[in-house]
Amino acid sequence: MKKKVSLKDIAREAGVSAALVSYVLTNKAEKARVGKDIAKKIRQIARKLNYQPNHIARSLKSGRSYTIGLVVADISNPFFGNIARTIEDEAKRNNYTVIFGSSDENAEKSWSLINVLLNRQVDGLIITPTEGSEQQVKQLKAMNVPFVLIDRYFPAIPSNHVIINNFESAYQAVQHLIQKGRTRVGMIAYKTSLDHINERKRGYREALRDHDLLGKNNRLKEARYSHLKTDVHAAIDQLCTGRKPADALFFATNSLAIEGLKYINELGIRVPEELAIVSFDEGEAFDLFYSPVTFVRQPILDMGREAVRVLLEQMGDTKKDTAQISIDAELVIRRSCGS
Amino acid sequence: MKKKVSLKDIAREAGVSAALVSYVLTNKAEKARVGKDIAKKIRQIARKLNYQPNHIARSLKSGRSYTIGLVVADISNPFFGNIARTIEDEAKRNNYTVIFGSSDENAEKSWSLINVLLNRQVDGLIITPTEGSEQQVKQLKAMNVPFVLIDRYFPAIPSNHVIINNFESAYQAVQHLIQKGRTRVGMIAYKTSLDHINERKRGYREALRDHDLLGKNNRLKEARYSHLKTDVHAAIDQLCTGRKPADALFFATNSLAIEGLKYINELGIRVPEELAIVSFDEGEAFDLFYSPVTFVRQPILDMGREAVRVLLEQMGDTKKDTAQISIDAELVIRRSCGS
DNA sequence: CTTGTTTGTTTAAACGTTTAAGCATATTTT
DNA sequence: AAAATATGCTTAAACGTTTAAACAAACAAG
Numbered sequence: 001m002k003k004k005v006s007l008k009d010i011a012r013e014a015g016v017s018a019a020l021v022s023y024v025l026t027n028k029a030e031k032a033r034v035g036k037d038i039a040k041k042i043r044q045i046a047r048k049l050n051y052q053p054n055h056i057a058r059s060l061k062s063g064r065s066y067t068i069g070l071v072v073a074d075i076s077n078p079f080f081g082n083i084a085r086t087i088e089d090e091a092k093r094n095n096y097t098v099i100f101g102s103s104d105e106n107a108e109k110s111w112s113l114i115n116v117l118l119n120r121q122v123d124g125l126i127i128t129p130t131e132g133s134e135q136q137v138k139q140l141k142a143m144n145v146p147f148v149l150i151d152r153y154f155p156a157i158p159s160n161h162v163i164i165n166n167f168e169s170a171y172q173a174v175q176h177l178i179q180k181g182r183t184r185v186g187m188i189a190y191k192t193s194l195d196h197i198n199e200r201k202r203g204y205r206e207a208l209r210d211h212d213l214l215g216k217n218n219r220l221k222e223a224r225y226s227h228l229k230t231d232v233h234a235a236i237d238q239l240c241t242g243r244k245p246a247d248a249l250f251f252a253t254n255s256l257a258i259e260g261l262k263y264i265n266e267l268g269i270r271v272p273e274e275l276a277i278v279s280f281d282e283g284e285a286f287d288l289f290y291s292p293v294t295f296v297r298q299p300i301l302d303m304g305r306e307a308v309r310v311l312l313e314q315m316g317d318t319k320k321d322t323a324q325i326s327i328d329a330e331l332v333i334r335r336s337c338g339s
Numbered sequence: 340m341k342k343k344v345s346l347k348d349i350a351r352e353a354g355v356s357a358a359l360v361s362y363v364l365t366n367k368a369e370k371a372r373v374g375k376d377i378a379k380k381i382r383q384i385a386r387k388l389n390y391q392p393n394h395i396a397r398s399l400k401s402g403r404s405y406t407i408g409l410v411v412a413d414i415s416n417p418f419f420g421n422i423a424r425t426i427e428d429e430a431k432r433n434n435y436t437v438i439f440g441s442s443d444e445n446a447e448k449s450w451s452l453i454n455v456l457l458n459r460q461v462d463g464l465i466i467t468p469t470e471g472s473e474q475q476v477k478q479l480k481a482m483n484v485p486f487v488l489i490d491r492y493f494p495a496i497p498s499n500h501v502i503i504n505n506f507e508s509a510y511q512a513v514q515h516l517i518q519k520g521r522t523r524v525g526m527i528a529y530k531t532s533l534d535h536i537n538e539r540k541r542g543y544r545e546a547l548r549d550h551d552l553l554g555k556n557n558r559l560k561e562a563r564y565s566h567l568k569t570d571v572h573a574a575i576d577q578l579c580t581g582r583k584p585a586d587a588l589f590f591a592t593n594s595l596a597i598e599g600l601k602y603i604n605e606l607g608i609r610v611p612e613e614l615a616i617v618s619f620d621e622g623e624a625f626d627l628f629y630s631p632v633t634f635v636r637q638p639i640l641d642m643g644r645e646a647v648r649v650l651l652e653q654m655g656d657t658k659k660d661t662a663q664i665s666i667d668a669e670l671v672i673r674r675s676c677g678s
Numbered sequence: 679c680t681t682g683t684t685t686g687t688t689t690a691a692a693c694g695t696t697t698a699a700g701c702a703t704a705t706t707t708t
Numbered sequence: 709a710a711a712a713t714a715t716g717c718t719t720a721a722a723c724g725t726t727t728a729a730a731c732a733a734a735c736a737a738g
Contacts, residue, residue: 006724017688022726032727033685055459056398057724060693065395067438067459075427081420085441088414092440097459099406099438101431102424120394120406120436258623265627284597285624288604345694356718361696371697372715396694399723 005049013045014038025051059121068311069117070100071110071127079254079281079300080128083150086304087126094312096123105225107132118145124311126150131192146314150307152196153324160314162307162325166196169296169329170203173278174250176294178211180337182248182276184219186239188232188260189252191222200252200280219246223256232259240269247275248337254281261289277336292334299327344388352384353377364390398460407650408456409439410449410466418593418620418639419467422489425643426465433651435462444564446471457484463650465489470531485653489646491535492663499653501646501664505535508635508668509542512617513589515633517550519676521587521615523558525578527571527599528591530561539591539619558585562595571598579608586614587676593620600628616675631673638666 007025011018016038023032024042059065068091072080080102088098099117103110110130117125124146129137137157140147153161177185187204190197201220208214219239223231239246251257257279261271269275271291279286279295286293310323346364350357355377362371363381398404407430411419423439430437438456442449446469453475456464463485468476476496479486492500516524526543529536540559547553558578562570578585590596596618600610608614610630618625618634625632649662 004724007726008724018725019689019727020687022724026726028727033687035686038686052454052458054399054724056395056404057693058726059395060393060399060695060723061725061727063693074424075414076417076420076424078415078417078420081415081417084439085413085415088439088441092455097438097440097455099436100423100427101436102427115391116431116436119391258627261627265629283623285622285627288597288600288624288628290604290629343694346696347694357695358697358719359717361694362717365696367697372717374716377716393694396723397696399693399725400695400697402723 004054005051006054007051010042010045010049010051013049014042016042021046025053064123065121066096067120067122068096068098068308069114069120069122069125070098071103071113071117071125072100073105073128073130074102075100076102077255078283079298082300083128083304086301087308090305090308094308096308096312103128103130105130107136111136114140124148124315126307126311128152129154129194131194146311148307148311148314148323150303152194155195158322158324160310160322160324162303162310162327163196164298164303164329165326166199167203167206169280169331170200170250170252171207172203172331173280173294173296174204174207175211176331176333177248177250177276177278177337178207178213180248180276182337183213184217184244184246185213185248185250186219186221186235186246187250187252188221188223188235188239188256190256191224197252204250217244228255228259232256233263236260236263236267240267240275249275249277251277251279254279254283257281257293257295258283258285261285261293272336272338276338278331282332286334289336291336293336294334295332297330297332299329302327343393344390345393346390349381349384349388349390352388353381355381360385364392403462404460405435406459406461407435407437407647408453408459408461408464409437410442410452410456410464411439412444412467412469413441414439415441416594417622418637421639422467422643425640426647429644429647433647435647435651442467442469444469446475450475453479463487463654465646465650467491468493468533470533485650487646487650487653487662489642491533494534497661497663499649499661499663501642501649501666502535503637503642503668504665505538506542506545508619508670509539509589509591510546511542511670512619512633512635513543513546514550515670515672516587516589516615516617516676517546517552519587519615521676522552523556523583523585524552524587524589525558525560525574525585526589526591527560527562527574527578527595529595530563536591543589556583567594568598571595572602575599575602575606579606579614588614588616590616590618593618593622596620596632596634597622597624600624600632611675611677615677617670621671625673628675630675632675633673634671636669636671638668641666 007018007021010021021042023029023034024039029039074080091098101113103113107130110133126148128151129149134154137159149161153163189201221235251260271277277293279293282295282297286295306325313320346357346360349360360381362368362373363378368378413419414423427437440452442452449469449472465487467490468488473493476498488500492502528540560574590599610616616632618632621634621636625634645664652659
């Protein structure tokens, strides 16, 4: 790469010191009482040489990199892709850039990633924490690193986070199924200790209980992230056979629903006639399903914005209290639950 | 944030100079003939204080940031999300991190993004160039910035790029439709000057011509990126009405197909009975469509890997020739073209 | 005509590294 | 014993900025 133009180069050309150039180019000319003529000359030379400040040098001096580190589960998953996008935009509006990494729901990878980002001197982190990463969160707190958890959090560890009201959203989704006359409502969720999924399970159970539908049959099935396909298939096999097959299915996430719907197609189960469907998250696939899928829309835009806002607040000089933000999600009704 | 531990801190604790610590911690102890005992002591103190090298200072000194800048059209689009993911992984394997930005197919945004990334001293760029960004590519070449174009390129401007064989892939896709007995094959593509899309159009036309199906009816319709929905609807309206409605449809991209299939559903057109479908790119939605969609699978993993490989090569000390890589895509046959 | 203030500019130190060069001691070779 | 070499460590400069402090010159006030 061609050698870049530095302050010194401009200074030499203008016959002044580098300091003066710095003052002018950072618009501190007034404060530093730089002569009008020389200021103009400096600006002109800077333009002529196409001077671009060296961000790294600035960062070293200022101790701030104007960079946000983003750790998501998997950037190729549209849910996280969308989160990344809103964070990118919001960061840019505030003159920050984003470095990202995917943790693959793996705590070890997550920690290694966080450390890479910290070594790169990010000013703060936005993280979707993985299962078993409680220690990492505690450590970050101890290190006094500004960070915000997004999508998930640990109830036992007070920290900044931006989440949706998982319990309430799940409750509403299941209630919707019940109101459509379904009585044997199943749920497929991940087997995890993560609170956001478990809150969805709680919402499911609570809705059933409130409508006296929590029979002795346990229709809540769990799939392992690592065995997504086989476990989802097994769950559906269990739920949709026997004397009292489920007449409705609530999926805890996008990925579970996709896998589940594919299998439901294979089995030739008719939606919504035989089986009503509601899923968390949205996706092109839901719209394209022959019976477009009713889903819980997460307010990704708001979540991303809030996460950046809170993070910037935390990174400010005056340390703010921890912010725990919970946003309401919206049940978007399509056709997969009948009319 | 807590003040980080620096070489000086370790040096003070060990009672030596910072230089010595640097030698030890960068494993140049042998070369610099550092005493074994003191080396051990330094390593121990570094561990105790949890020393993490300041990447920014290193970058400033070395002139290399070990960062790759990635400019995609939109990170929330799964196609680009996947590209980003493979680039991330491959970069990480080589101790690089990735800063990204989305250009939204907008040349101005793209340029502004590229400049932000360059100011941040990225060592090289991987770019999906937008329409009308020829000057940017020329400029980057003139500036001698290492970069690789991915997914798209400008035939008139020699540069490193990694693309797929768009002509061949489209030709095969359309040939497949013809072999299934379809004679009135339509195509919906973007209206653009970008070569990758136009090569797909050329493949379409050429396949039709070779089978004497290029009648006087022009069944190639173009949609504007900015008016995706309305233009796709209009195109389908035109193609699927009249005395000789299309009996097959080839979509030039994922996003066009999704929009198109939704509309086809609305119109109640049966796939594949009335209309066979092939699309470029893959997506969950294609699998979930009642008649799973036959598609052209882009070798995203290979593309990402190659892009990083070529970029690293270009960033190396010994400047290599420009690499123009074209990878073959694969036609994945599902059910949307009949059996 | 001293003293004080304003104006315009430079110097120098700092951020945290890296690394060539320098400088003592110690050890080996003549 | 003097000379050469090896060993172990320190100094200092550099990367490109920022910014407090210093300084000189011009001007104003007493």
